[in-house]
Amino acid sequence: MRNKFADVFYDLGKDDPKLCIVVADISPAGSIAKFRTDFPDRFVNTGVAEQIMIGMCAGLAQRGMRPFAYTIATFTLYRPFEFVRDDLCYQNLPVTIVGIGGGVTYSTLGGTHHAQEDIAIATALPNMSVIAPCDPSEAETVTRWCATQTRGPVYLRLGKAGEPDLTLDAAEPWEFGKLRYLTKGDDVCILSYGPIMKKAFEVAERYRAAGQSVSLISAASVKPFDDEGAVAGLKRHKKMVVIEETAPVGSLGLKIKALAYEAGATCDVSSFCLQDEFMHHYGNHDELLAAHGLETGAIATALGLD
Amino acid sequence: MSETLSNVFDAGAARRRCLTYRRRILDISQQVGALHIAPAFSCTEIVDVVYNGLMRWDGEDTPDVILMSKGHGCMIQYVILEEKGILLREDLDLYCKPGGRLGAHPDYGVPGISASTGSLGHGMGLATGMAYGERLQDRDGQIYLVLSDGECQEGSTWEGAMMAGNLALENLIAFVDLNDFSGLERMSEGHPAFHPVIDKFLSFGWEGVEVNGHSADEIHEAVMNREGGKPLVVVSKTVKGKGVSYMEHVPIWHYRAPSPEEYKQACDELVEISA
Incomplete structure (x- = not known):
């Protein structure tokens, strides 16, 4: 799922100069590493500094860019919570926060890396949309939506890697706000x-x-x-x-x-x-x-x- | 685009403007029970220089940004935006009242307001993103950031300062309103290790200068004479409540509105201010 996100982000970013990604010291996987090489200005690493990751994304969006913040799920929401709330949600800016490893995906890393309350926390915030795709195929569709929507902030909750495709024969296409x-x-x-x-x-x-x-x-x-x-x-x-x-x-x-x-x-x-x-x-x-x-x-x- | 960015700055006109702004804030103080007078009075000259000496204006439009990170100082922004016609007199009449759109902290979406602040320590990150966004889009928008000294205690301010230094964001100009008061006490007494603040910015790759924050021409000159190539911090020594004797250095005026008698005294005093 993480790799599919990266592929889609690269694909969209190569044609859209407004797309950029701000990470907080997470090693970029797959195509995000390629994005960093090919478009170094639009890949920003704030280091181990999640508050500024979110704050910068807000400022970038306010000046017309379309930023994605990207790190492990716990560090996208918990550490910089008030920045997510005030900078993104209160100001209602179209920034996508990509949380890798929602739930207990990081199963060997202990409780500090378990985003087990992320749905409750993210859905409690006014203006915040929360999207949690179930497989790489759905991740592709929702990533494309995130990259073009103007509605406001999104918490995009992804797994890690290696999830099977489950929705290739789905009865219905994914639609925002719909089951x-x-x-x-x-x-x-x-x-x-x-x-x-x-x-x-x-x-x-x-x-x-x-x-x-x-x-x-x-x-x-x-x-x-x-x-x-x-x-x-x-x-x-x-x-x-x-x-x-x-x-x-x-x-x-x-x-x-x-x-x-x-x-x-x-x-x-x-x-x-x-x-x-x-x-x-x-x-x-x-x-x-x-x-x-x-x-x-x-x-x-x-x-x-x- | 009318280019007002020049080395010519009329210090006398700035003094007159700042007196007018302070009096207008005092007038508004008689409409509501509480407002942040003293924090606005400490950064009056800083904000005046940004609006009237640094930002480029084409009517009500500007490619530049002023971001009031010390959101509690926004009264000075409101009265300047009123003067510029960007906010209306009715807006200020309804300050902090039902049906109005101006609160005690600035709100994104209100004309002329670039960010919702009030919670301290947010401005540096926002401004860093804004300044970098200008670079990514090949624009030259200048991002002017007004910080309180108290919010330089927030770790997030330094996360942002470090990143702005990393990115060598020349179009980010920060002013620290160094009035030496946080909510509880004098910074210099409660947190002596906070000083010297300029050294901390310098060590994070900024250019820095210290000025008298009530001398508009000194502030203006500091920006004009910068070397460039890095973000600039103008550490501005100020007096909280500047211009009204009984407010100066007295913490209660962070929030309090003057009584009618106090208002009259303040107006009597606000005929001349020495830097």
Whole structure:
């Protein structure tokens, strides 16, 4: 996903002199390294200084540039939070903040590198859009959107590298502010976003094996969220399952339950997310997710699919 | 484009303007319960020089930027923008009132206001980005940044200063309003290691000069006589509340609005100011 972002950014940046990228001492991967070589003026490294990374992006945008800020997810939002809030959101500037490794992607690096509350924090900010693509293909589409939109600041939450493509045969194209049906079924609806979508696919297979017709939805447009589409989904299906790699506070699971209550929907809703705690666990990404209870077998058991 | 950037600067006219600006701020102080008079009075001459001696104007348009990083000093901006016709008298009449668009800190989107500030330590990063944005687009916009001395305690100010030095942003000119007061105490007493501030900028690759911040021609001359090739800092020694005896160096006037009697006394005093 990270590499696809880099490819697309290079592709767009070579033709658009307004595009620039400001990083905070992160080694540029793939095509971003090539962008740095080919367009050195439009690649800025502020060093280990995230406040100025965000502040500079705001100033660049105010003078007509189209900047992307780029570093590990925790350091895009947490360290420079007030700069994100005041400089980007309050002034409503079209700057894309690229957070690499949202959730617990950096599974061996410990809690300082886990962006497990990033969705809650980013969605709480007025004017901020939050987009979390689930695979390289979706990352390509949303990166192109980020590079041309004039709406305001965006938190673009990416995984790391090596995610499988899941959406090449999707039933619908990605559209900003809309839920995206990847497959359409009648009984169960599974909603997810970000790289954990692969577990949503696995759970969907379990339902299908049990004879259920399954819808799969990518909620890559986390904010603005498609309330209307979600309510329609709640009314269309008997069961909705939300699987997401984020802390419970501020999660889409809670939002879907609130929407179901307000709409008087009778659909049963189950939600799965990270625990509200710091895990002192190490391992690969799947092992960290399992420590939080986000393991396909455990989810299937909780859903009565054994 | 009318090029007003020249070595000719009428110091007498600047003194008269600054008296007018201070009196206008005092007038506004009688409309509202609280406002930042003293912080505006300490940077009056700095801001006057930027608007009337440095920025290039074509009617209400300019390729340059003034960024009030010490957002609490924005009253001086408002009265100058009113004089220039960029803000209206009604705007100032509705200062900090329902239906108005001017608050006690400047807000991006209001005509003439380049950034939303108020939280200290943001201006240096914004200005660094703006100055670099001008370079990337082959434009020569000059970015004039007004900093308080207190916000030079923010680490972000130095993250930005270091980056501006790295990039050798010649079109970034920062003024430090060195009135020696942060919110709680005198900087020189509470944080003696803060001084000398100019050395810190110099060590980050800036050109620097120290001036009397109430001498408009000295400020102007400092910018005119720069060597160039680097960002410039003009460390301007000022008096918080300058021009009104009972406000000078008295912290409560950071916020307080004068009573009618105090207002009258202030007006009586504001007929001449020595630099």
